[in-house]
Amino acid sequence: xxxxxxxxxxxxxxxxxxxxxxxxxxxxxxxxxxxxxxxxxxxxxxxxxxxxxxxxxxxxxxxxxxxxxxxxxxxxxxxxxxxxxxxxxxxxxxxxxxxxxxxxxxxxxxxxxxxxxxxxxxxxxxxxxxxxxxxxxxxxxxxxxxxxxxxxxxxxxxxxxxxxxxxxxxxxxxxxxxxxxxxxxxxxxxxxxxxxxxxxxxxxxxxxxxxxxxxxxxx
Amino acid sequence: xxxxxxxxxxxxxxxxxxxxxxxxxxxxxxxxxxxxxxxxxxxxxxxxxxxxxxxxxxxxxxxxxxxxxxxxxxxxxxxxxxxxxxxxxxxxxxxxxxxxxxxxxxxxxxxxxxxxxxxxxxxxxxxxxxxxxxxxxxxxxxxxxxxxxxxxxxxxxxxxxxxxxxxxxxxxxxxxxxxxxxxxxxxxxxxxxxxxxxxxxxxxxxxxxxxxxxxxxxxxxxxxxx
Numbered sequence: 001x002x003x004x005x006x007x008x009x010x011x012x013x014x015x016x017x018x019x020x021x022x023x024x025x026x027x028x029x030x031x032x033x034x035x036x037x038x039x040x041x042x043x044x045x046x047x048x049x050x051x052x053x054x055x056x057x058x059x060x061x062x063x064x065x066x067x068x069x070x071x072x073x074x075x076x077x078x079x080x081x082x083x084x085x086x087x088x089x090x091x092x093x094x095x096x097x098x099x100x101x102x103x104x105x106x107x108x109x110x111x112x113x114x115x116x117x118x119x120x121x122x123x124x125x126x127x128x129x130x131x132x133x134x135x136x137x138x139x140x141x142x143x144x145x146x147x148x149x150x151x152x153x154x155x156x157x158x159x160x161x162x163x164x165x166x167x168x169x170x171x172x173x174x175x176x177x178x179x180x181x182x183x184x185x186x187x188x189x190x191x192x193x194x195x196x197x198x199x200x201x202x203x204x205x206x207x208x209x210x211x212x213x214x215x216x217x218x219x
Numbered sequence: 220x221x222x223x224x225x226x227x228x229x230x231x232x233x234x235x236x237x238x239x240x241x242x243x244x245x246x247x248x249x250x251x252x253x254x255x256x257x258x259x260x261x262x263x264x265x266x267x268x269x270x271x272x273x274x275x276x277x278x279x280x281x282x283x284x285x286x287x288x289x290x291x292x293x294x295x296x297x298x299x300x301x302x303x304x305x306x307x308x309x310x311x312x313x314x315x316x317x318x319x320x321x322x323x324x325x326x327x328x329x330x331x332x333x334x335x336x337x338x339x340x341x342x343x344x345x346x347x348x349x350x351x352x353x354x355x356x357x358x359x360x361x362x363x364x365x366x367x368x369x370x371x372x373x374x375x376x377x378x379x380x381x382x383x384x385x386x387x388x389x390x391x392x393x394x395x396x397x398x399x400x401x402x403x404x405x406x407x408x409x410x411x412x413x414x415x416x417x418x419x420x421x422x423x424x425x426x427x428x429x430x431x432x433x434x435x436x437x438x439x440x441x442x443x444x445x
Contacts, residue, residue, distance in 0.1 A: 083296055
């Protein structure tokens with residue numbers, strides 16, 4: 001059932017792939033605007049680069065997460081799947097994994113933009129990829145749940161960030177810290193504990209949100 | 220032979236302060252076609268949505284094949300297929316892909332999809348995305364989705380809506396085929412005369428309440444009175 005749900009999500013994402021490009025441009029523009037806020041201070045730009053990267057990714061994620069339920073609500077397609085019957089948990093994990101992949105792709109695409117704008121490169125690319133994977137997992141799991149919750153309300157674009165942002169503060173903080181230590185150097189090996197904290201929050205999010213999804217989408 | 224009956228007892232459902240269904244009771248024996256008639260807003264769609272388990276009743280109870288629509292939702296869903304106003308289709312997927320998605324979720328093989336599309340005369344448009352389809356074509360595809368489920372109970376909400384004359388005949392044929400296989404069918408429609416010819420029983424709703432129920436052949440007399 002999970003395979004079926006994931007296959008459907010990836011097919012839907014592929015059909016609307018042009019939107020991912022638009023979201024990438026939005027994220028890149030956000031990074032550019034942050035650099036304007038700091039001004040031509042190379043050292044400060046480098047120091048804040050990881051925070052800007054994750055804020056850019058966070059703002060972009062609300063667009064992709066919200067969009068991921070557009071197709072489900074258009075003709076009540078989600079209700080149709082539930083009535084087949086489909087397991088709500090499989091539907092949730094299918095969508096959350098697809099959103100995770102999309103956000104990871106977006107995160108990876110924004111890294112070169114960050115390097116160019118903030119001169120914030122690193123040679124530890126695998127570690128950075130691992131942090132992006134864990135960080136975006138922390139965004140997509142609660143993000144998918146809240147996007148489902150807000151999909152049927154009129155002010156969903158406003159409501160989703162209002163609900164989501166406070167919940168993901170711990171994951172966001174751990175992602176920023178771990179990324180920052182990877183870029184700026186980590187002589188005390190502190191990044192490991194931030195990554196472990198991030199992984200722990202991911203575990204909690206992915207377990208709890210999967211259990212709650214059925215209650216959110218079923219009347 | 221099918222042995223799945225539908226029972227409703229004092230079923231009620233409200234939206235805000237307005238009662239969409241009030242004290243609705245009926246029994247549909249197995250392998251029977253029952254027509255649900257009534258004007259716009261009479262509660263036909265709400266009744267079918269409650270029976271399909273899409274929404275919960277606020278009072279009363281209903282069961283399909285002995286399974287309660289609230290307590291045994293999963294079992295009811297395994298027996299039932301619903302043709303809804305909202306066609307449950309993904310706009311950005313093709314006709315074939317929409318059926319394949321449903322087949323995957325049902326754990327069925329994808330082989331039968333082509334045959335179903337041919338059955339609803341959409342085989343020529345199998346690889347076109349649904350967003351390019353007319354309302355009638357969407358309805359046909361929704362029918363194919365219902366048939367894919369091989370249900371023992373079918374709930375049809377306005378099956379004739381948006382269809383052309385050949386589409387009307389297609390719906391009649393599908394209902395006849397399902398009936399011959401012993402499927403229990405509920406048809407909510409404004410096409411009284413057409414549905415009455417295919418139905419065994421009829422139920423007339425008005426403002427959420429049952430105002431008449433009896434043999435389908437007699438429903439036209441009620442319409443004349445109404």
